[in-house]
Amino acid sequence: MRKVPVWALEPGMKIARPVYCSQGTLLLNAGLEIKSEYIKHMQRLGILSVYIRDNIIPGIEIEDIILDETRQEAKKLISDFALEVQREQKFITPKISFAHQGIKKVLKKIIDQLLANPNLIINLSDIRTADSYTFAHSVNVAVMALTTGITLQIPLSRLLNLGIGALLHDLGKVKIPIDILNKKGKLTPEEYEEIKKHPRYGYEMYKTQRDYMSATSALVIYQHHERMNGEGYPENLRGKQIHAYARICAVADVYDALVADRPYRQAFQPHVALQIMGSAVDEFDPDVLRAFFQHIAAYPIGTLVGLSNGLIGVVIHNQAGFSFRPKVMVLGCKEKGRFEPLKPYELNLMEKIDIIIDEVYSVDELPAAIIKRDKRLLKEKR
Ligand SMILES: [Fe+2]
Ligand SMILES: [Fe+2]
Secondary structure: OEEEEHHHOOOOOEEOOOEEOOOOOEEEOOOOEOOHHHHHHHHHOOOOEEEEEOOOOOOOOOOOOOOHHHHHHHHHHHHHHHHHHHHOOOOOOHHHHHHHHHHHHHHHHHHHHHHHOOOOOEOOOOOOOHHHHHHHHHHHHHHHHHHHHHHOOOOHHHHHHHHHHHHOOOHHHHHOOHHHHOOOOOOOHHHHHHHOOHHHHHHHHHHOOOOOOOHHHHHHHHHOOOOOOOOOOOOOOOHHHOOHHHHHHHHHHHHHHHOOOEOOEOOOOHHHHHHHHHOOOOOOOHHHHHHHHOOEOOOOOOOEEEEOOOEEEEEEEOOOOOOOOOEEEEEEEEEOOEEEEEEEEEEEOOOOOOOOEEEEEOHHHOOHHHHOOOHHHOOOOO
């Protein structure tokens, strides 16, 4: 299973993870064979990548860190909640409270699932349509913020406040015109100023809640774009002036934005996103960054990697705490610039610390010999 850009899909490939539309309804289910009309439909919906079953190493499944149904439920609830709050801002109805209660319930489910997971490592990024971006992004940010919160040993009783803040951090975006949010080109200064209003909008919308309870969650919403060096917005706060949970949300938020396909660019690969963030240390809380990095697979399962000793293989396992040292199934080696297949074998980079990953192949660079791998070609060469 691997993530493939929609432009590189070919009829006959099989979907490995379900694709949902913005309303949370199923668009393409796992196992479905791709037809050319599906590709066109996905392009119309602004879907840039999907997970497909691959033939390189069949049978490798990538487990999501929470249940798919919980993820869909959370997305639907934020979307309902955002629309209700936007519509009913002046008249607080019991329905809004109901949506808020639903959000708390789904967050408890997410927290329980994370706590029950023995290897908290994120290998997947959720596939999203252009118009469902904010909701899918919000659930990812909540899951990653909570994972980081658990690592930082935030007490269970307070994780919910972090979760609510992270899940609703971009609530204010419902007030920003969609053509600005999804603009393909560079934003004008006026448009950027408009976008910068969303933390305040979200904060104000959240505070209209009848069962509004958590000042902490409200601060996460308000401060998630503040940066440690004072160069964030809306208040240019610095360091510890920013609430600890908003500092966690900021890290998860930036990472998820980097690894997502956007209308104006294709996603960065996780190892690149982690490098970008690692080099912006003055923007983020270093303790948060350290805790966060432990749970993100720099090379998710299914990534085709080149190793410093010339071998080429596919990542088959990642261990929390060792995000840059996965287990790799070696498939071949580079010889005089050409790919030479080898009999596959496992190599655990946690045990071979002298070997590093120095190359990641994207789908258009896959060595032809791997794409058209034929078992007869594999030599007993080890
Ligand atoms: Fe935001
Ligand atoms: Fe965000």
